Amino acid sequence: MTQTDFAGGWQTIEMVVTVKAYPAISNKYGESVCVAGVRTDTQKNELVRLFPVGFRDLEPHMQFKKYQHVTLRAKKGTTDRRPESWQPDLGSLKLGSTIDTSRKWxxxxxxxxxxxxxxxxxxxxxxxxxxxxxxxxxxxxxxxxxxxxxxxxxxxxxxxxxxxxxxxxxxxxxxxxxxxxxxxxxxxxxxxxxxxxxxxxxxxxxxxxxxxxxxxxxxxxxxxxxxxxxxxxxxxxxxxxxxxxxxxxxxxxxxxxxxxxxxxxxxxxxxxxxxxxx
Missing domain, CATH: 2.40.50 (OB fold (Dihydrolipoamide Acetyltransferase, E2P))
Structure with a gap:
């Protein structure tokens, strides 16, 4: 179930990463990656976006793969109003198992x-x-x-x-x-x-x-x-x-x-x- 820190708007969310865009450079965020995937801790699976993600700043053992389960804290951003967008707290990131294709997808x-x-x-x-x-x-x-x-x-x-x-x-x-x-x-x-x-x-x-x-x-x-x-x-x-x-x-x-x-x-x-x- 979703855990929410109502004071700061943070939620602990669970998702499976399905998309990692190529890194981009911006004046506001520096080098960042748009990550998207499927949120799995809701009543029905739903698409979700994490941004910004400084992927190459993560320790090598924390650089998640596609179709890997991840858990982290996130909150709604103040400038990006798209309903699927969340601002991640990468310091809270935890990695889980990866969904492979061993059972024919x-x-x-x-x-x-x-x-x-x-x-x-x-x-x-x-x-x-x-x-x-x-x-x-x-x-x-x-x-x-x-x-x-x-x-x-x-x-x-x-x-x-x-x-x-x-x-x-x-x-x-x-x-x-x-x-x-x-x-x-x-x-x-x-x-x-x-x-x-x-x-x-x-x-x-x-x-x-x-x-x-x-x-x-x-x-x-x-x-x-x-x-x-x-x-x-x-x-x-x-x-x-x-x-x-x-x-x-x-x-x-x-x-x-x-x-x-x-x-x-x-x-x-x-x-x-x-x-x-x-």
Whole structure:
């Protein structure tokens, strides 16, 4: 059950991490990561967002993985009014077990069963554009089809951002130092239609940490075209006909009507357990 410190607005929440966005640099938060997942200590599983998360500032043994159970204190932020957003107290973070795919994705399906396909992209985007930050800002949508992926180089990492990254990597008061953040060298954008009958198509960037990490790894390895490797991984493999692909989508704090793909759920076709199991 949820434990609440009513004086400070803090709650102890339990969740399973399903999304880690690539780190971003801002003047207000420094280097931070947007983390999203499924809250499991509520009457019904629900999507939740943690921000800001200084992930690379965590001790290595506390750097949680995708689909890992975590418990921590969090409270509603004062500037981010999106209903799923929580400000975390990372000092209270406790790690639990990780949900693997040893049972053919059944356990991960059980986690997201009630959330998958609950909304379409058209529906959630139109609602957010009208209502703003108070509208739903996270969803796990089922594409009707994914027609392709566009891979482009990332021009955003200019000297200003590079300098900010170096500053964020400078030693703190305890002389702890980390490597300067390296930009994701490529951008990946999905082209798809959602399940809305009137959908004319969506073109949304994928901001998952794995995209940036893969781009850096494959660029450094200099083994073939990085763009082709990214397409094979994030389109051919993850969106192939043998996969029941879903997209975690989320919007931007300052632009509620603008949504991105923040993570991919790509179980094999016909792996979803019968509803009688739930």
């Amino acid at each position: 059944h356990d991960r399906w059980e986690l997201v069963h009630d959330l998958a396909g609950e909304f379409t992209t058209c529906e959630i985007r139109e609602r957010a554009a009208k209502v703003g930050q108070n509208s739903r800002s996270l969803a796990l949508i089922k594409p009707a089809d994914v027609s392709g992926v566009i891979v482009t180089t990332n021009p955003a990492f200019d000297r200003t951002i590079a300098a900010a990254a170096a500053m964020a990597a400078a030693p703190d008061l305890f002389q702890n130092e980390k490597d300067a953040l390296r930009a994701a060298p490529y951008r990946l954008q999905y082209e798809y239609r959602c399940q809305d009958r009137a959908c004319s198509g969506h073109s949304q960037s994928l901001i998952d940490w794995e995209v940036g990490a893969a781009g850096l790894k494959w660029r450094d390895g200099k083994s073939g075209s990085v763009a082709d490797q990214l397409k094979r991984k994030f389109y051919d493999d993850m969106c192939g006909s043998d996969r029941d692909v879903h997209f975690f989508i989320g919007n931007q704090h300052q632009n509620p009507g603008s949504f991105m793909v923040i993570g991919v759920f790509w179980p094999p076709q016909h792996s979803k357990p019968s509803d009688t199991l739930f």
